[in-house]
Amino acid sequence: MIMQLQMHLKMDEKQPLIIKKPPTKNVDTRMIVEGKVGCLEKRRRRKGLRQFYEDQDRLMQLYEHDEEALHGENLEKIKEECDAREKRRLRIDRILASLTFSLNIGLLFGNLFASLLSGSYAVISAFIDSAMDTTSSIIVYTAAWAIKNTNMFAYPRGRQRLELVAVIICSVIMGVANIMMIIQSIEAIVTNSVDPDANLPTVAILVGGSLLKVLLMIVCYMHGTPGSKTLALDQRNDIITGIVALLGATIGDYYWKYADPIGAILVCTFVALSWFSNAFSHIPFIVGKRADKELISRILRIAVEHDSRINCLDHIMVYHIGERALVELHVVMDEHLSLKISHDVASELQQKIQALDFVERAFIHVDYSCDGDD
Structure with missing residues (x-):
């Protein structure tokens, strides 16, 4: 043939x-x-x-x-399975977004408390990252809800592309927020206004939050959808942020105080580049690649x-x-x-x-x- x-x-x-x-x-x-x-x-x-x-x-x-x-008798079955798989995928996306949001809310207040106790720029960078995480969780969850509750008269082909739009919006917000933190850390070095305090509650909050993020990151990566991969990237960045913030605050408290803002700069630079790279990698998929x-x-x-x-x-x-x-x-x-x-x-x-x-x-x-x- x-x-x-x-x-x-x-x-x-x-x-x-x-x-x-x-x-x-x-x-x-x-x-x-x-x-x-x-x-x-x-x-x-x-x-x-x-x-x-x-x-x-x-x-x-x-x-x-x-x-x-795609043989004749299997075609309808395949279509039904695809529809069921899509519904199951969206349901898991909503569950993961809800879990991530709940965890981010808890860590937001935890990192705020640690920032006030330590006065560390590295820990403050972790707090800002948690605040942005909460924002990204809201955006992803809202996108998943909107896709599920689409008015098919107004959107006859559905709103599945909202998932990619949400990913790009989250990436831009996170990147810009970390750039602002880099600027603040450089100002602290120039003005010599650095005095970190790595106390026990601060260490406990950062270590506990990182362990919880590791578990959620593994689950998100295993699911494998664009939304869940964005959440997994979020968890991965939080883990790195928490570890570097802990090291920066500890070294800055006991050895060299400038290690604290330098740690914040390193954290924010990595996170900003990671999120901007994530945004650029998804843009071709909504412009006709x-x-x-x-x-x-x-x-x-x-x-x-x-x-x-x-x-x-x-x-x-x-x-x-x-x-x-x-x-x-x-x-x-x-x-x-x-x-x-x-x-x-x-x-x-x-x-x-x-x-x-x-x-x-x-x-x-x-x-x-x-x-x-x-």
Whole structure:
């Protein structure tokens, strides 16, 4: 079937075509790897060749999974499972956001108490981080609530992209807050207004808060959604903040007082860079970033093998405007086929593609000739 179809695809040169698994046996790879090159180049080629075969093996496994999962009698079941999985994912997101919010409220007052007792800039930076954590928890929880309680008349395709918007907003707020703390710490060094006190209650609050954050971070990372990963990043930064704040306050109290504001500067610099990096990594997913080659290849495979009455694929675009991807696919069929047949073939193909867990919506356009054909 694949060999019989004429593929006129309007794609970037780097976009994939249907790739068959290369032969892995009885192939002499020495001619590919070795030659008149140095040891480092040979090593790089071997590594690249090995990675190529691993990618192809994984792609073939995904092909087999799609072929089995998207078979006629399994399609409705797959769609129901995807819907149930999405609801369960949102429910867990709300639970994790609630737990994080409750913990942040407790640590907010704890770090405030520790800041007043110690007078340490490093501990104050931990308090500011807790205050921003509370703000980020509110934003993530509000986004999860809004997604669940969407008015489908006003938002006919739902509000799933609010999750990414919440992530970006949290990242910007956290980054700016830590930059302000860096400025205050530098002013303290310049004016010589540093006198930390690492007392026992301060140490107990910082250590206890860090241990609780470690447990919650592990749970958030295991869940793996964008919202929960943002919460996990939040916990990770809090752990680092607490440890460095404890070290800065202790060293500043007993050995060198400037270790305290320097510790605050280090903490805030790390946290600010981490949050800004998180924001920049999510921005492409809401402005139309192209999907990975592997995902495009899976969609092409499904489209090519869907129905023998599809003559060729004229155009494909797979891109993100949220966590999941949108698919635009133009298929070419015989102009003498009835409207009913063309519609049914395209509709079934659309349902198959939308059943993929990384696809939010698929748009199938039916044409009677490829561009450039007479």
